[in-house]
Amino acid sequence: MRKKVIAGNWKMNMLPNEAIAFIEELAPLVKDTENEVILCVPYIDLFYSLLTVQGTNIKIGAQNMHFEESGAYTGEVSGKMLKSIGVEYVIIGHSERRQYFAETDEIVNKKVKAAISNGLKPIICVGETLEQREEGKTSEVITKQTELALEGLTNKEVENIIIAYEPIWAIGTGKTATSEDANNSIKEIRNKISKIYGQNTAQSVIIQYGGSVKSSNAKELFEMSDIDGGLVGGASLKAEEFSKIVKYK
Numbered sequence: 001m002r003k004k005v006i007a008g009n010w011k012m013n014m015l016p017n018e019a020i021a022f023i024e025e026l027a028p029l030v031k032d033t034e035n036e037v038i039l040c041v042p043y044i045d046l047f048y049s050l051l052t053v054q055g056t057n058i059k060i061g062a063q064n065m066h067f068e069e070s071g072a073y074t075g076e077v078s079g080k081m082l083k084s085i086g087v088e089y090v091i092i093g094h095s096e097r098r099q100y101f102a103e104t105d106e107i108v109n110k111k112v113k114a115a116i117s118n119g120l121k122p123i124i125c126v127g128e129t130l131e132q133r134e135e136g137k138t139s140e141v142i143t144k145q146t147e148l149a150l151e152g153l154t155n156k157e158v159e160n161i162i163i164a165y166e167p168i169w170a171i172g173t174g175k176t177a178t179s180e181d182a183n184n185s186i187k188e189i190r191n192k193i194s195k196i197y198g199q200n201t202a203q204s205v206i207i208q209y210g211g212s213v214k215s216s217n218a219k220e221l222f223e224m225s226d227i228d229g230g231l232v233g234g235a236s237l238k239a240e241e242f243s244k245i246v247k248y249k
């Protein structure tokens with residue numbers, strides 16, 4: 001049985017003092033959950049967040065990293081740096097990075113490999129645009145993104161990653177994919193992994209849904225057969241609301 005993994009993606013929100021206050025409010029609300037709880041916070045909040053989650057069941061992730069370990073890349077942060085302060089997860093290839101920062105499938109693949117080699121768990125985002133969806137290309141787009149992101153990984157490595165299926169038209173728009181639609185897309189991704197890496201590996205991979213997840217729709221989404229939790233944007237900025245998503249049952 002795969003466990004449910006609920007991750008918040010704060011995007012470019014929350015100052016360090018707000019991050020600390022948020023975690024202090026969230027920790028007692030989620031302390032008894034069996035689900036995995038992750039907060040992916042801005043770089044500036046990482047260290048404060050890591051100190052504040054000590055002794056709780058909340059894990060901390062970053063939202064991006066560079067694929068090189070060090071060097072002349074002004075403004076960038078490497079996987080080695082993230083690992084050195086105790087970060088466990090890192091979002092790779094979020095659609096906002098693909099769209100605004102020209103991240104290609106090739107860059108995503110390099111970052112995934114660098115994350116794994118530094119002992120970080122990547123949360124790899126895939127998802128189609130509205131236009132691609134309307135042209136009936138959803139399956140083709142998301143399975144290709146998955147294949148390219150995972151290229152060159154071993155079975156064991158694939159078993160330990162997390163994929164987040166985030167249809168771009170559902171991000172921050174209040175529009176959610178129906179639970180059936182989201183489940184079907186996630187099944188397509190799992191089938192693709194099965195074809196390349198085999199059924200056992202495909203059944204082990206955690207695949208989340210992301211896109212306007214909130215406490216009022218989390219239960220319906222997360223109870224679907226192939227949806228293993230969520231990557232939550234806007235609704236992860238309020239501790240009480242996020243705790244309800246974590247404890248969706």
Ligand code: 13P
Nearest residue numbers: 009171172211212233234
């Ligand atoms: P929203 O939950 O705000 O739609 O954002 C989803 C997302 O992009 C999470 O990574």
